Structure formats: structure tokens, C-alpha cells
Amino acid sequence: MYTQRPLAYAPTPYSYTPNPARSASINLDEEVKLASSSAQRDLYESLAEIYSIIITLDGLEKAYIKDVVTEAEYTETCTRLLKQYKSSLGDDTVAREFDDLETFKRTWGLECPRATERLRIGLPATVEQATHSAPTATIGPSASGTVGGTSGSLILTATENFITFLDALKLNMVSKDALHPLLSEVIQSVNKVTDGDFENRGKIIQWLITLNQMRATEELSEEQARELAFDIEQAYQGFKSTLTAMISADPSEPLHVLDLPQIYTKPSGTELLRALDVLAIKPRSFTTRAAEEPEKAQTVLPAGVTRYLTSIISSPLSWLETDELREAVWDATGARLSERSGRTAMPSMSRVFTVPSPWGEELTLTLHEPSLTADNLGMKTWVSSYLLSQRLHSLLEPAPQLVPTSSTTPKTSGDRTLRVLELGAGTGLVGLSLAAIRGHSATVHLTDLPVIVPNLAHNVALNVEMLAKTDATVTTGVLDWSVDPDPYPTADDQYDVILVADPLYSPSHPQWLVNTIGHWLSRGLDARVVVEMPLRDAYVPQRREFRERMGELGLAVVEEGEEVGYDDWETADGGALATKPTDIMVIGLLTLAAIPTVTGCAMGVSEQRKANERKNDARRMAKFHINVECRDGAQTEEDDEVQGRRLVLRADHKVYLSDPTVPSHTATTFYIEYPELEETKHLKRGLGLVTSISDNPPMLGWIYVNKDTHELKFGNRTDSVMQIPAPWDWADDERTVTLEGKKGFFAVEEDGGGWALYFDRDGDELERVLEEQGKLENRFAPVVFRRRLIEVPAA
Numbered sequence: 001m002y003t004q005r006p007l008a009y010a011p012t013p014y015s016y017t018p019n020p021a022r023s024a025s026i027n028l029d030e031e032v033k034l035a036s037s038s039a040q041r042d043l044y045e046s047l048a049e050i051y052s053i054i055i056t057l058d059g060l061e062k063a064y065i066k067d068v069v070t071e072a073e074y075t076e077t078c079t080r081l082l083k084q085y086k087s088s089l090g091d092d093t094v095a096r097e098f099d100d101l102e103t104f105k106r107t108w109g110l111e112c113p114r115a116t117e118r119l120r121i122g123l124p125a126t127v128e129q130a131t132h133s134a135p136t137a138t139i140g141p142s143a144s145g146t147v148g149g150t151s152g153s154l155i156l157t158a159t160e161n162f163i164t165f166l167d168a169l170k171l172n173m174v175s176k177d178a179l180h181p182l183l184s185e186v187i188q189s190v191n192k193v194t195d196g197d198f199e200n201r202g203k204i205i206q207w208l209i210t211l212n213q214m215r216a217t218e219e220l221s222e223e224q225a226r227e228l229a230f231d232i233e234q235a236y237q238g239f240k241s242t243l244t245a246m247i248s249a250d251p252s253e254p255l256h257v258l259d260l261p262q263i264y265t266k267p268s269g270t271e272l273l274r275a276l277d278v279l280a281i282k283p284r285s286f287t288t289r290a291a292e293e294p295e296k297a298q299t300v301l302p303a304g305v306t307r308y309l310t311s312i313i314s315s316p317l318s319w320l321e322t323d324e325l326r327e328a329v330w331d332a333t334g335a336r337l338s339e340r341s342g343r344t345a346m347p348s349m350s351r352v353f354t355v356p357s358p359w360g361e362e363l364t365l366t367l368h369e370p371s372l373t374a375d376n377l378g379m380k381t382w383v384s385s386y387l388l389s390q391r392l393h394s395l396l397e398p399a400p401q402l403v404p405t406s407s408t409t410p411k412t413s414g415d416r417t418l419r420v421l422e423l424g425a426g427t428g429l430v431g432l433s434l435a436a437i438r439g440h441s442a443t444v445h446l447t448d449l450p451v452i453v454p455n456l457a458h459n460v461a462l463n464v465e466m467l468a469k470t471d472a473t474v475t476t477g478v479l480d481w482s483v484d485p486d487p488y489p490t491a492d493d494q495y496d497v498i499l500v501a502d503p504l505y506s507p508s509h510p511q512w513l514v515n516t517i518g519h520w521l522s523r524g525l526d527a528r529v530v531v532e533m534p535l536r537d538a539y540v541p542q543r544r545e546f547r548e549r550m551g552e553l554g555l556a557v558v559e560e561g562e563e564v565g566y567d568d569w570e571t572a573d574g575g576a577l578a579t580k581p582t583d584i585m586v587i588g589l590l591t592l593a594a595i596p597t598v599t600g601c602a603m604g605v606s607e608q609r610k611a612n613e614r615k616n617d618a619r620r621m622a623k624f625h626i627n628v629e630c631r632d633g634a635q636t637e638e639d640d641e642v643q644g645r646r647l648v649l650r651a652d653h654k655v656y657l658s659d660p661t662v663p664s665h666t667a668t669t670f671y672i673e674y675p676e677l678e679e680t681k682h683l684k685r686g687l688g689l690v691t692s693i694s695d696n697p698p699m700l701g702w703i704y705v706n707k708d709t710h711e712l713k714f715g716n717r718t719d720s721v722m723q724i725p726a727p728w729d730w731a732d733d734e735r736t737v738t739l740e741g742k743k744g745f746f747a748v749e750e751d752g753g754g755w756a757l758y759f760d761r762d763g764d765e766l767e768r769v770l771e772e773q774g775k776l777e778n779r780f781a782p783v784v785f786r787r788r789l790i791e792v793p794a795a
Helices: 038-065 071-088 092-098 101-108 113-121 149-170 176-193 201-212 222-249 269-278 305-314 323-339 383-391 429-441 453-462 464-469 509-520 537-552 601-620 637-642 678-683 767-772
Strands: 349-356 362-369 418-423 442-448 473-478 497-501 528-534 555-566 574-579 584-594 624-630 647-649 655-657 669-673 687-695 698-705 712-715 728-730 737-739 745-749 755-759 780-789
Touching: 038 071, 038 092, 038 101, 038 113, 071 113, 092 101, 101 113, 113 201, 149 176, 149 222, 176 201, 176 222, 201 222, 269 323, 305 323, 349 383, 349 429, 362 429, 362 453, 362 464, 383 429, 383 497, 383 528, 418 429, 418 509, 429 442, 429 464, 429 473, 429 497, 442 453, 453 464, 453 473, 497 509, 509 537, 537 555, 537 669, 537 698, 601 669, 624 637, 624 647, 624 669, 637 745, 637 780, 655 712, 687 728, 712 755, 737 780
Parallel strands: 418 442, 418 497, 442 473, 497 528
Antiparallel strands: 349 362, 528 584, 555 584, 624 780, 647 655, 655 755, 669 687, 687 698, 698 712, 728 737, 745 755, 745 780
16 A cells, blocks of 8 residues: 655666675785786877877967967977877877777867867977067078078078978879978978968968878878979968068178079079179269268179079079070179179160259269270270269369460350360260250260260260250260361361360370360360379379470460279179279369460560470480499499399389399389379479389389388389388489489398399498398498480480
């Protein structure tokens, strides 16, 4: 009658009812074995390792997110754990038991989402997303000063890894174990170059994930392989575009040649042409003011550039699409090589010059300079032309009143058009500058030799728009100074102003130039000749002759000065081109005005005095050798050895007595006023002694005395100006050569052989200077210098 009461708990499958019989058979001290064999034990240990790797990796990801570990520590540890994970699954038995990551997690109750994602990608987060502490590729030398810096090697490594991976695909290496390590190296090397997210970088990560999820022996299908090759090629192009942007980001830092696209990477034609444009050597500016220098473009360190260029020339460039593109690359490469072979090999170019105007505006001229051929130096613009063009806006102002004679014509009226002639115009910078400044108030005729005139006319055409703005009139024509005009020009044919820049570079030029000026210069009182020429030591006689001939023509200097300019010659490395510094030349500016011959007693006396001075100067400019004679007829052994010998020059820049067994150059000398520097003008040391230094090419220098050793030496003005270069002269007999009014010279036998010449400036027979040099015991002989004329001056 009573119903059964329900149980207080529901039975479960896990409910356990002790079995007394079984309990009696269990030995509680007995070890329970999880594996029945060593193979099974190894399997469980491997699975345990995988388990611990997953747990550790998940903890590492959390620590990295919380910034508990540094990026470097995280990357190193994560990379090691991923390698250990892949190594553990490399065993086939373990891989079969493991099955896949999700099955393993379910089996062992794991919930590690961060570790799961990291194992799926197969890369540390710092590699997947480029670390901000990765060394960004900088252009040029590194802080340590190594050539090319770290960036060059990093870029090279990344480029090589891209190419290696693409080549592996071309060789049909499509298995995971072949491709995954190579692609991992690609992304890691790229991240060391840039932390930027360049185009198609994500494709590399996606393919890494795809490969990571494949089994080691699995292979990509043909379609997958083609798609992978396409994606990585696009990523490679994106990487190179990023490099280009990085290179152009900081033009103040010089590039290394390894920063340029390398031939083995098969760069596009556009990339090669862009790199070749960076390598172009632009001519230096003539200006001396830093503010006027153009902003510097990107430069490349000279080391290895020539080899880089020759590698392009020697390459067939077969990967470029068209023959026209290949020719364009080869032409640009040839031009870069030419620029590094000296100025005479420079390719043709166009250059822009600015010229100041009286109204404050800067006028711009464009000049084409062809390649130099033969000795046609007029194809280039020279510093003398540039300096004169910068002064034209302030020159030719009203000159002082001059005394008229029957040989001169009255001054021209102010409204008359000024007729201007440029001799040896070259590229036309001077004449075009004056035309632009004067506008409609002047007509300018530019002249040169027949081979130069076509380019001269071309430059006029290049600037026709600017000339039209100022209403200037410019013509060109051939004018050979060595040929007298036929018929001779009439007064209407002559010019009010003649411009000449750097006209003397041959012994014949002074005569030819002055004759040409005489034919074409107007006889009006406003007539002017403006000459700018460099004060080159080798052309001292030509400049002196030019002055004399201009005076004989009836011209006088009304304004004169000096200025400093920089020539634009430099070596390839320029440096340019890499780049060598240009020579500094002092430029003499002469403004010569026509001045008539004036009759009258006072002027006659003055002219006679000048004529006498000119005759005396001509005698001193007569060339002579110098022989030595012993003093007072002495007849010692030393005297016998030196008697009658001639002064010669040797390679050590010292003056010796002639010895047929030793190579030397016989000194051919003459007197001329020594050209002082600005800081030594107050010394007014007088005549210097010019000597020939070589016959081929013909070169001149100065004989001077070293102020410390009293040795006679030779060199250019820079060598001599701070020593004792003057005053040289002759004694009353006009045969004995003197220095500082003294005849005291000595021949001293040098330790290495040969008789060197010394000047006894102290009057102690060289005792002090020889003792200082340890030569007091050397043989010596007092000598006198005698002139031996080799040219008889005209009476």
C-alpha cells in the first residue's frame, strides 16, 4: 500500500560501486604505466612537448601585447617556438596522432586563441607586421662610416631573396618544404629594409599562411604556382618602388652604387633611366657665391660607379620590351661614362645662365655646348665669358673726355644705335648678354671661326624669345683674325664697341687680335674695347705684347681691375662625378678706350719717354741662356769643373749646372715685371726672371730663391710669390745677371751629385744656410751669371 519513495539523487554513468573482489587485487604501491613500449612513450612525450609549446606560445603572445617583453626578445623566442613546433610534427607518427591543431586542442582541452593564430600564420607578429625598430634603409654612408652603410647590404640581401624565390618557382620547386623557408627569408629581409606597407606586401603574408597550413610534402598545383609567382613579382615591384621613394627622400645623403638598380635584378627601363639621371654630372657653376649655387641634386659615391656603368653597357638588356628602350638606356649610360672621362669627352649639353640687368631683373640665357672636337675650344663656355657677362650691366658708362685730333670722329649722338662686335664669341654668352641688356639701343654681331658659328647661331635661336622681349638685334658671322678683311671696312662698317673674352692662347694671337681690332674699331671718341682674360703664367709674354700693340694702335687703358672666378672643369668623381675641385684663376678685366695721338711739346716728351721705356722693355724681354763664370779668374779644382756650364732645370724643381749625363731642361729666360698678388703689391719687387719649363707642351715659370735655404728653384707664381722672386736685373755691362742688385751666386755640389745654384743673400758665402742643411763640408765655388742672348731685340 505504500509507494516506493524516489531516490535523493539520480544515478549517473560515473557512479561507482566498489567491488570488493577487485579492490583486493590492486597493489597501491605498483607504478601505473602510461605506455606499454618505448615508441608509445616517445609519442606521448612529443605530444606533451607540443602541448607545452602551445601553452608557452600563448603566454608569450599575451606578454608581447602587454609590452612585458621587447620586440627583439619576442621575435627570438617566438621564432624558436615555431621551429620547435614544426620540428615536433616532422615525425610521421606524431603527425598522425596529432591530426590537426583543432583536433589536438579538443582532445586535450586547450583554449589558446593567440597561440592558435600564431601557429596558423607561422611567423612572429614582428615579421608579419614589420617592426618599427627594424633598421630603415638609409641612403649613403652609415653612422659607422662604412661604404654604402648598412642599407646597401640589407637592400642587396632582400633583392637576392626575392630573385631566389622566383627562380625556385621557375625551376618547378613547388613543395612546402622548398618554398616556405625561402618565402620566410623574403619577408624577414624586407622588414629589415623598411617598415612601410608597400604594394602587395600582404600577398607575401597570405602565401606564407597558405604554405604554413600545408603538409611538408604537399605541393602547389600548377595554377597555384603561377598565381604565387605573379603575386610575388608584384610584391617585388612594390618593394622596388618603395626603395625609389626612400632614395629620393633625402637628397643631401649620397647614395652608394649598391643602392641603384642592379643588372642581375633585371630592372625596368624606367628604373635604369632614373638611376642614370641621378648619375649625371652637371657642370659646376662659375659663381663664387654659395647663395647662387643651385640646390644640390642627389649624388652617388664615386666608388664602383664606372664598373656599374660598364655592366649596363656590356649587358644585352634582353628583358626590356623594345629596341628603342634598350638604345635609350645604352645612350644614357654612354653619356655618363663620357662625363667621367674629362671635359673634352663631355657630351653635348644645354646650360642656363643668369645675367644681371641695370634695372635689377635677372635675365636668363640658355646656351647649347656641343661635344669638344679637335681643338675647337669655342664649343664651351669659359669662366672669362661668364665674369664679363656679369659686369656688362655696369660697364660702358660715359667715359672721361678725351682730347680729339684729326684722326678721330666726333662723339655719336645719344639716340644713335650702338654697334657692338664680339670677337671669338664661342657660345655667345657675352654678346647675347649685352644684347639682352641694351635691347633696341644696340645691335650685336657675334663672330668666330667657321666651325664654331653654326652652334653660335643655334644659341641665338634658342634665346630668340628673350631677345624679342627686349627688342634686341643679334646676328652671327665668320671672322678669322689671321685674314685681313677684303675690302677693308669703311667707317660705316666699323663698330663702337668690341668685346673679347679669353682671346690669347697662341703666340700669334696678340698680333692677329690687335690687327682685327684696328680694322673694325670705330674712330669715335666713345669707341671702346672690352677685354677679359685670365692671368695665366704661361701667357705673360702674350699679354704684354697685346698691351704694347694696343698702345701702338693709339689705345689707352681707362679702367682696369682684377676679379676671381672659378672654372667649371672638374674630374668624373667629381664627384663629382664622385665628383675633384676646379682651378681658381685670377681674371684681369681691361676696358680699353680709343685715344687719339695728340700733338704738342708736353705730349711729345711723354710719348718719347714711353717709346724709350718700350724699347728698354723689349731689350729686357729678349730671350737668353745663363752661363756661369768663376769670379776673379780663380783656378781651383771646383772652378774648373763649373766654368762655362749653363743653368738647367731638373725634375726636383731646383736649378743646376748642366750635366750631359743627367736629364734636364735648359733654362731659356727673359725679364718681365713680376705679377704680385693683392697682398704683396705693396712690395713692388720689380722684374722677375721668366724661364721655359718644357718645350712640348710649351710652359713657362719663374726662377726664384727659397727664402730659407737660398737655393735657386723654379715654379709658378703660387710657388714663388712668398719666396724671393725679384728683383732680377742686369749690371751696367748688361751681361751680368743680378738679384736684389747683387752678383753673389754659388755652385754647391749636392750629396747626390750635381752642382746646385745658391744665392749668397747674407754675404757670408752661404756659411749659415749650408751649416743648417749639413752641407758645410760640400765642395762649392763662387760664380757669376752671364747672359747669352739667343734673340737679338729689334732696334
